[in-house]
Amino acid sequence: MIEINQLSHHFTLGKKGQQTRLDVLKNISLHVNEGEIVSIVGRSGSGKSTLLNLISGFIHPSEGEILILDQKVSEFTEEEFADFRLKNMGFIFQSFQLIPSMTAYENVELPLILKGVSEQARKQMTLDMLKTVGLDTFKDHYPSELSGGQQQRVSIARALILEPPLILADEPTGSLDSETEADLLNFIKKLNRERGITFVIITHDDEVARIGHRTIEIADGELVKSGVLV
Amino acid sequence: MKLKDQFRFIQQNMKKNKMRVSMTILASAMSVAFLIVLASVAFGLHDTVIKDTIESPEVTQIEVAGKDIGNGNAESLSNEDIEQIEALEGVNAVTRSKQVRQETRYITEGYEINTQTIQSHFPSMKNAGMDLGEGAFPEEKDEVAVGYHFALNLLKDDVDPEEAEYGEDGHLIPEQRFSGEIIGQTFDLEFKRMQDGEEITETVPVTVTGVIEKPGREWAWDQNVYITDEKLAELEAITGTSKAMLTDPADAAEDTGYDSATVYADDLETVKSVMTSLEEEGYFVYSMVSEMSQINTLFNIAKAGLIFIGTIAILIASIGIFNTMTMAVTERAPDIGIMKAIGASPKVIKRIFLLESTYIGLIGAVIGIAVSYVISIGVNLALPLILESAFDEELPQGLQFSSIPFSLVLIAVAICLIVTMLSGMRPAKRATEIDVLKAMRREV
Numbered sequence: 001m002i003e004i005n006q007l008s009h010h011f012t013l014g015k016k017g018q019q020t021r022l023d024v025l026k027n028i029s030l031h032v033n034e035g036e037i038v039s040i041v042g043r044s045g046s047g048k049s050t051l052l053n054l055i056s057g058f059i060h061p062s063e064g065e066i067l068i069l070d071q072k073v074s075e076f077t078e079e080e081f082a083d084f085r086l087k088n089m090g091f092i093f094q095s096f097q098l099i100p101s102m103t104a105y106e107n108v109e110l111p112l113i114l115k116g117v118s119e120q121a122r123k124q125m126t127l128d129m130l131k132t133v134g135l136d137t138f139k140d141h142y143p144s145e146l147s148g149g150q151q152q153r154v155s156i157a158r159a160l161i162l163e164p165p166l167i168l169a170d171e172p173t174g175s176l177d178s179e180t181e182a183d184l185l186n187f188i189k190k191l192n193r194e195r196g197i198t199f200v201i202i203t204h205d206d207e208v209a210r211i212g213h214r215t216i217e218i219a220d221g222e223l224v225k226s227g228v229l230v
Numbered sequence: 231m232k233l234k235d236q237f238r239f240i241q242q243n244m245k246k247n248k249m250r251v252s253m254t255i256l257a258s259a260m261s262v263a264f265l266i267v268l269a270s271v272a273f274g275l276h277d278t279v280i281k282d283t284i285e286s287p288e289v290t291q292i293e294v295a296g297k298d299i300g301n302g303n304a305e306s307l308s309n310e311d312i313e314q315i316e317a318l319e320g321v322n323a324v325t326r327s328k329q330v331r332q333e334t335r336y337i338t339e340g341y342e343i344n345t346q347t348i349q350s351h352f353p354s355m356k357n358a359g360m361d362l363g364e365g366a367f368p369e370e371k372d373e374v375a376v377g378y379h380f381a382l383n384l385l386k387d388d389v390d391p392e393e394a395e396y397g398e399d400g401h402l403i404p405e406q407r408f409s410g411e412i413i414g415q416t417f418d419l420e421f422k423r424m425q426d427g428e429e430i431t432e433t434v435p436v437t438v439t440g441v442i443e444k445p446g447r448e449w450a451w452d453q454n455v456y457i458t459d460e461k462l463a464e465l466e467a468i469t470g471t472s473k474a475m476l477t478d479p480a481d482a483a484e485d486t487g488y489d490s491a492t493v494y495a496d497d498l499e500t501v502k503s504v505m506t507s508l509e510e511e512g513y514f515v516y517s518m519v520s521e522m523s524q525i526n527t528l529f530n531i532a533k534a535g536l537i538f539i540g541t542i543a544i545l546i547a548s549i550g551i552f553n554t555m556t557m558a559v560t561e562r563a564p565d566i567g568i569m570k571a572i573g574a575s576p577k578v579i580k581r582i583f584l585l586e587s588t589y590i591g592l593i594g595a596v597i598g599i600a601v602s603y604v605i606s607i608g609v610n611l612a613l614p615l616i617l618e619s620a621f622d623e624e625l626p627q628g629l630q631f632s633s634i635p636f637s638l639v640l641i642a643v644a645i646c647l648i649v650t651m652l653s654g655m656r657p658a659k660r661a662t663e664i665d666v667l668k669a670m671r672r673e674v
């Protein structure tokens with residue numbers, strides 16, 4: 001599903017003339033199989049989010065290559081990557097990233113609109129998806145009128161609506177209480193089991209890390225170990 | 231993303247800031263109305279001038295002043311020339327005349343008048359569609375037509391010409407002038423011939439069959455007598471000179487041809503081509519059409535100038551659109567970032583913002599056009615009233631101050647759309663450059 005070869009990334013900091021280079025990821029190679037749940041752990045500032053952002057195409061790698069679904073996405077243009085994201089990737093963010101001026105329904109519908117799905121088909125799909133995440137009665141609520149857990153479920157619904165084969169999540173439970181977190185983890189497991197969706201999840205939380213078939217640890221921008229947890 | 235959905239997006243976005251958007255629309259509507267109303271004056275006056283020209287019967291006439299015989303010299307038209315012109319395509323008729331080269335006098339029982347005698351080719355006048363004011367065109371040799379003012383200046387012969395009195399209208403007072411029916415009236419045409427240095431008076435009979443229409447221009451005066459070709463030939467035979475000139479036949483000059491000739495084109499469309507073929511044949515020509523092309527050039531320059539000034543107004547309004555769009559992009563940057571993250575392509579985002587600025591411009595243009603029509607109609611109704619009461623003078627019929635042809639509407643819309651699209655370009659580009667990560671951290 002994902003193949004990363006000798007990936008390095010650095011940021012350039014400071015004003016012009018007195019710039020310093022910050023190497024965040026150093027020579028990372030890894031593999032994520034189809035149908036896997038992979039959790040990425042590591043200390044704060046170790047470069048986890050940077051890795052996920054590179055996979056998502058939000059930033060462009062300094063060196064190395066990334067292949068997703070056998071396509072060399074690290075060489076995509078912005079345009080191509082946007083299209084690829086829409087078709088193949090779903091995102092769950094720590095801070096949900098819902099559009100505040102749109103209702104739950106409209107937020108979930110957005111990827112369908114972007115893909116050009118007809119209005120009629122959209123309606124049924126969106127309502128079904130809202131039911132799946134248990135929010136059909138909240139469809140006309142704005143994000144500000146929903147609890148954190150409900151907002152996260154809206155964002156999951158949005159990530160799932162186009163049925164992507166890959167879902168990337170950066171600390172998806174960071175803003176949730178433990179009970180809601182457990183619900184979410186069960187849901188992720190179910191999606192993985194029933195639909196074969198591949199998950200890459202960044203987390204600080206051992207509970208969360210445990211649902212992964214595999215855990216990858218990053219320290220100071222380098223891969224420490226990559227093993228299967230029980 | 232479907233166009234329909236893009237439009238819904240735009241409408242939702244515009245609703246979020248109704249006040250700002252409506253002010254921007256107002257500004258562009260005002261600028262479009264300014265451009266159209268300004269330019270409509272040039273269009274209106276141009277239309278009026280053209281209509282006047284086209285509706286005048288003279289528009290199909292081409293005056294032929296002479297023929298080029300090289301070295302910048304010209305020659306009057308001969309019968310061969312007339313035949314050549316008549317054969318040209320698009321020529322309906324060629325009227326021509328020769329003036330009798332001496333003062334003539336017309337006498338009937340109790341009345342007389344001194345006046346010019348002119349030979350006219352009546353069949354071609356008939357072909358040209360000319361009408362007499364009264365009566366019929368002369369057909370027989372002795373038949374003549376007289377000018378409109380002929381009868382009005384036909385003086386009683388017992389009044390000394392020195393003591394003739396004229397009324398306010400410039401004609402003889404009714405007591406001194408002929409009051410009977412002029413058509414059918416028979417006259418003696420009195421003229422002179424030269425023989426061995428002595429003037430000998432001759433008379434021939436003529437009968438009036440028609441009266442020429444009153445000249446179009448108020449000040450024009452026509453008391454001439456128009457005779458047939460055959461009549462002129464008779465006079466020439468008696469005097470022994472061409473155009474009945476009062477000289478000894480031995481000293482007489484050769485026939486110098488027609489004094490004037492007017493070509494009547496079939497219709498307005500053929501005037502130009504007839505003019506061109508006449509010029510190619512070496513004739514000196516003049517027609518209203520040649521004047522009209524100059525007028526057209528002048529008005530077209532005026533139109534372009536006014537449209538240019540109006541464009542400046544639209545450019546100023548476009549600054550408003552630029553501001554509105556820049557603020558819209560800034561306000562919506564977090565949303566744009568999220569949309570990009572979940573897969574909205576930069577192209578689509580750019581298109582949405584371009585569409586939005588175009589939409590604002592378009593609504594502005596539509597409102598502006600509607601307002602322009604109202605103003606234009608108002609100006610056409612009100613201005614003549616104001617001018618007439620201010621200057622106490624009647625304005626010519628059908629005068630149009632402002633006219634908005636469809637082409638002007640198209641030009642205004644095109645300028646408005648181009649300008650608004652250009653002003654929306656930069657903000658739209660900025661929207662595509664929004665960094666996803668920064669936007670999601672609410673850093674933009």
Ligand SMILES: Nc1ncnc2c1ncn2[C@@H]1O[C@H](COP(=O)(O)OP(=O)(O)OP(=O)(O)O)[C@@H](O)[C@H]1O
Nearest residue numbers: 011013022024042043044045046047048049050051
């Ligand atoms: N846009 C950026 N410009 C400069 N430096 C950055 C940028 N983003 C991240 N960094 C730096 O890269 C390093 C890794 O950051 P990253 O966000 O990947 O860490 P992380 O492992 O996700 O941490 P956390 O667990 O706290 O989220 C940090 O030192 C951070 O300061």
Ligand SMILES: [Mg+2]
Nearest residue numbers: 048049050170
């Ligand atoms: Mg992070």
